[in-house]
Amino acid sequence: MAGEEAISELEEAAPSSMSSSRKPDASRNRLLCLMKVLFFLQSWSPSGMLRTGSLYLLDRGMTVAQIGQIEAAGLFLPALTSPLWGLLADRLRRRKAVSLGLMVISIALLALLAMPQIGCMHCFWRLMALMTALSVFNLGGTVDAYTLDFLGEAHKGEYGVYRLWGSVGWATSAISAGIVAEHAGFVYNFPVYGAAAVAMLLLCAFLLPARTASEHSPMEGREMELYVLMRGLRHWRVLVALAEVLILGVGVGVAEKLIFAYVVRELGGSPSLCGYGVACMSLTNVPLFFFSNRLLRYMGRDWMFALAVAAYTLRAIAYTLLTRHTVYLFLPIEFLHGVTYSLSRAATVDFIQAALPAAWLTTGQQILLVTGQQGIGGGLGALAGGWYMSQHGGKQTYTLAAVASSVLLGFHVVSCSVLWLCRRSTLLSLPHERRQRSFPAFSTAQAAEPLVSDSNCHHGSVQTSTEAYVAEGADTGQHEQRVGRTS
Secondary structure, X not given: OHHHHHHHHHHHHOOOOOOOOOOOOHHHHHHHHHHHHHHHHHHHOHHHHHHOHHHXXXXXXXXXXXXXXXXXXXXXXXXXXXXXXXXXXXXXXXXXXXXXXXXXXXXXHHXXXXXXXXXXXXXXXXXXXXXXXXXXXXXXXXXXXXXXXXXXXXXXXXXXXXXXXHHHHHHHHHHHXXXXXXXOOHHHHHHHHHHHHHHHHXXXXXXXXXXXXXXXXXXXXXXXXXXXXXXXXXXXXXXXXXXHHHHHHHHHHHHHHHHHHHHHHHOOOOHHHHHHHHHHHHHOHHHHHHOHHHHHHHOOHHHHHHXXXXXXXXXXXXXXXXXXXXXXXXXXXXXXXXXXXXXXXXXXXXXXXXXXXXXXXXXXXXXXXXXXXXXXXXXXXXXXXXXHHHHHOHHHHHXXXXXXXXXXXXXXXXXXXXXXXXXXXXXXXXXXXXXOOOOOOOOOOOXXXXXXXXXXXXXXXXXXXXXXXXXXXXXXXXXXXXXXXXX
C-alpha cells in the first residue's frame, strides 16, 4: 500500500521522526498533505454534524433546556472514553486500527440518526442516546496526533498550517448545513456527512501507514509505563493548564452550544444566519493557525492564551447587546470565536506536547481535547447554560459568562506576572525553557525543547517530563533526585 511504502521510505531516510532536523522528505510531505485533506473531511463527517447538532435538535422540536442536556451528554461521556481510545492506540501502538474502528461505528450511528423512524420528532431520550454514542465514537484529536507525529519535533510549530484546513472545512460545511436546514430540512445534510465519512475512511485505510515511524521505533520500556504519563499529568503546571482549558471550555460551551437557540428563539434569526455564523467563527482560524508558529515564537503560549480569553470576554459582552433589529451583527461577533479557539488551541497543544512524554502523544492530545470545549468544559457549559438560559434568558446568561471569563483572564495575567517577577517559569512555560530577551512576555521566546527526547530513548537514555520539573525545584532550593536518567 502507498502508506506502507511511505513509512518504509520515511524510516530509511529518518529513523527518528522527532529528532530529524532536516525538512520533511517527499514521503512525509505526502502524508502531511493527506493530513490537510483529513482535517477538511473531518469537518464534513459526523464531527461536522455534531458541530451543528443544535440546528438538528431545533429541527427535531427540542427545547433550549433539552438541547443543553443532549449536548452536555454528548460531551461528558466522551470525556471518559476518548482518553481510553488514546491509551489503547498508544499502548498497542496501533493508532490506525483504532481510528478505523471508530470511523466505521460513527458511520453506522450517522445512518441511524438519518432514519425518520429513529431520529423522530420530540424523541428526546432516543436522540440523546444516539447523539451521545456518535460523540463517544468520534475521532477526537487523532488527526492532530498524526500531524504532530509526521511533523516531528523540529517542525511541530507548523501544526497550525495543517490545522487551518479543518477551519476551512468547518466554514464550508456549516454554511451548507444552515442553507439546507432552512430550505429543505436538516435531515438532507446526512447524505453529505455520510459521503465525507466514507471518503475519510477509505483514505485512512489505504494511505495511512499501519504504524508511523515513532510507533515502529524501539522504545525504552519504562517510557511506555502508565506511571510516567501520570507523573506528568499530576504536575501542578499541567493541572493548572488543564483547569484553565476547562474553565474556558465552559464559557465556549455556553456560546457555541446555545448560541443558535438564542439567535433563533430569542432574536428571531434564521438557520442560514446560524450557518453563516459558524463560517465566520472558522474563517478567523485560517490566518491565525497559519501564523501560529510565529505567534508561538514571538508572543509565547501565555500571551496567546490571555488574548484568547480576552476575545471570548468581548464576544460574550457583545451578545448581550444584540436585539431583534440588530441580530445580523451576530455575524461579525463570531469572528472573535476564531481568535479564542485558534490561539488557545495552538498554545495548549504545544504545551501538552512539550510537557508529556512523546510515547503518549495521542493520549495527551485526547486528554486536552476532552478537558475543554469539546469535552467536560463544553458539557458543563451546555448543561448549566441551557438551564440558566431557559430560566433567565440569553442576555443574563452571556452577562454571567463575560464576568466569569474576566475572572479567568485576571487570574492568568496576575499569576504569570507574579511568576515572572519571581524569576520563575510562567504558567504555560516549562522549567527548562528560558527566555533570552528582556521583554516581559508571558512565555518562552524559543521553540520548546522536548521533555522526552526520542533520540535519547533510542540510545537507552530516558528523560521523563517529571525530570524537567525537578529542575524547577532545584532552582528554588528544593533538591530532588532525577528519575530514570542514565548516560
